[in-house]
Amino acid sequence: MESTLIKKITVPVDYSETSRNALALALEISRQHQASLHLLYVVEQYQCISISENGLIIDFSKESIKAAELKRLQKLANELIDGQTAYVVECRIANDLSTAVVEAALEHESDLIVMGTQVTSGFVSHFVGSVAYDVVKTAPCPVLTVPNHRAWTVFKKILFPVRPVATALEKYDLAKEMIRHNKAEMTVLGLYNEDTPQLSDALTEMLSKLEIQLKYDRIRASIELADTEEGAELVLFKSRQLDVDLIIITADESETSGSFFESPYTEQIINQSKVPVLSIRPAPVRVVQMQPIGAIPAFSVVA
CATH class of the missing domain: 3.40.50.620 (HUPs)
Known part of the structure; x- marks a missing residue:
């Protein structure tokens, strides 16, 4: 069987504890494999629009939103990633979160996606699709999903x-x-x-x-x-x-x-x-x- 080497890891981040757990695990895997990290924050289109008190629709500048999120993402990277690990940060604005993650991993030529997921009950999981599962269905590489209640290293x-x-x-x-x-x-x-x-x-x-x-x-x-x-x-x-x-x-x-x-x-x-x-x-x-x-x-x- 062909060797599967992990050289690039994409990590979707939303600043929640769940995504921090996923990032901590991705960081450990990157150290084991000498892989680089690709930290990704996705802003969904609806988040760029606001309705004022007088009913006016305000469409915020996408470039200013991306600049602010990149600064925030860089701050997180500075806090958690040591100087020995290569990484890049990226912010995308998209209509669909899972599609944006898959496209980013494909363009980045990632060998692994590490992302958090919300654990659901058996009843709920049949009716509420998770973003993680949507990513798995179309991802160009293996996907490691990390539950939301603790961290693994x-x-x-x-x-x-x-x-x-x-x-x-x-x-x-x-x-x-x-x-x-x-x-x-x-x-x-x-x-x-x-x-x-x-x-x-x-x-x-x-x-x-x-x-x-x-x-x-x-x-x-x-x-x-x-x-x-x-x-x-x-x-x-x-x-x-x-x-x-x-x-x-x-x-x-x-x-x-x-x-x-x-x-x-x-x-x-x-x-x-x-x-x-x-x-x-x-x-x-x-x-x-x-x-x-x-x-x-x-x-x-x-x-």
Whole structure:
């Protein structure tokens, strides 16, 4: 599998405690990978317009707004970022926050987006879409979402759910980097449904090859299997049971159907997880190969 190096990190900032937590984590990751930071503040169009007491609509100068926000953003960077970390600050004015984040990360050629997210209840998350999930759906790179109730700077236990879809293991390389930099241990959670035996067989083969690769890479890992119709709920439960610091998921909703694999899987985990979630969208159709040195069998995934 191709090496995934983190060289540029985009961090959307809104000065809330949640975004500060995300920035603190992004800063630690940037130190681990010697990556640069791209701090982004987005002003939505409606914030540039005000209605006075006499009913007049006042359209504030966009340039003056951007200048003020850049000054504010620079002040935050001066407070939190040490002199060893390269960074840039940017303010954009846009109609849609998630679109602006995705476009900025694309133009900046970012390898990772780190952003805060509001944890919601199961009921609310089905009806209130999060900006974080909207970013994940179209982002040009992996997205690390950080919940709003605490800060993280290290990952010691990582949960790695695997579903029987062709792209499930494209996230492995980045997971490996996270594990090595944090000296973490990983739990692989194989999710299957006994009503679809052909997918269960595919999962078994996939996990067998992954087990070989884990041993070759000398990663401390355990593998568990779970028969379930509610993949997201089980992942969230296991994250609490195992007291993990990070969940790494494949954000791929295009290949499967049925309640077990419908789109709420990714959305529900992002919106309800109480720990950071690294979401990795599959690459465009191509052949991905991971070929260890020596006699260990080659490991291939067709995206």
